[in-house]
Amino acid sequence: MVERVVVGPWRTNSYIYSSAKKECIIIDPGGDEVEIASRVDVLNMVPVGIALTHGHVDHVAALGRLKASYEERGYSLPVAIHSSDRVYLGAGGMDIHRESLEFLGMDEMGFFGSEFPGLPKADVRLRAGDRVFNMDIVVLETPGHTPGSVCFYSEKEGVLFSGDTMFFDGMGRTDLPGGSEKKLRESIEKTIMTLPPETRVFPGHGPFTTIEREKRGNAFFRAVAAQEEQKELQKAVPSAPTSPIPSKPAGKKPAQKKLLVKKVPPKKTAPKKPVSKKPAQTKPASKKPAAGKSTVKKLAAKKPAAKRPSKPARTVADRKGRS
Secondary structure: OEEEEEEOOOOEEEEEEOOOOOEEEEEOOOOOHHHHHHHHHHOOOEEEEEEOOOOOHHHHOOHHHHHHHHHHOOOOOOEEEEHHHHHHOHHHHHHHHHHHHHHOOOOOHHHHOOOOOOOOOOOEEEOOOOEOOOOOOEEEEOOOOOOOOEEEEEOOOOEEEEEOOEEOOEEOOOOOOOOOHHHHHHHHHHHHOOOOOOOEEEEOOOOOEEHHHHHHHOHHHHHHHHHHHHHHHHHHOOOOOOOOOOOOOOOOOOOOOOOOOOOOOOOOOOOOOOOOOOOOOOOOOOOOOOOOHHHHHHHHHHOOOOOOOOOOOOOHHHHHHHO
16 A cells, blocks of 8 residues: 655655555655644554655655654654665754755755754664565665665565655756765666566655656656667677788888880871961051041032132223323
């Protein structure tokens, strides 16, 4: 049985899991401890412990108050976390959470409130292959998001609680102290991808998914699947054998053979007759009369000849006088 309770400022998925009739465990109480305890009561369950996928503040903020509330009711709830993440608990854990919240620009009051009893120390240090509080779930080590990140896997129920290692169509961040993208990718590829495709995955944030769906839709899974397909294609198509190229012994270079080129005599051709070129006859250019001269000549020709004045006829008197 899996029951999800969304809690805290970052809407963390806290889970109530049971493989028995009455007993259950609480996974990642990141806030709203009253809501978590109320849901356990509604299910008529008795919690036997608190298991943490990792130690970030949004997964442990309600841990102290939840543990204290059940102690008041007569229940002792041991806290289990991987040994590499135990530094997030106890008095020293608060200093780490304050640094992380300051890095993210957030106030610790939003997670812990004003009346905060503090974070308890780890009671159980988890390792790979451990059964969690006698339930049918085992620990899978998946470092990367934090050094001690783990997943809880039930082969019988086909269920995986992935924490912040993998989400629906995504994977956890690695920019906080202790994060490693290389280790996170190795955890997903070598641990989570080897699970049956029908396995249901319940992440630390967002909706649940399946291994099969993430192999088809998750960007990381698609990249890995493409690499595997490429490897299979290379195996199926053997490369053509190549003959080894003999190495030349060091020493004098062999003399190059001279190529004999046969000279071909040029063909004899009959001499061409010289072509006599006649001088081009040019017509003498007709002289055009200067502008205005022809008009003057024509006008001159048309003028009537000037008449000489006729001498007056001599009279008898004139003749007498002269004589």
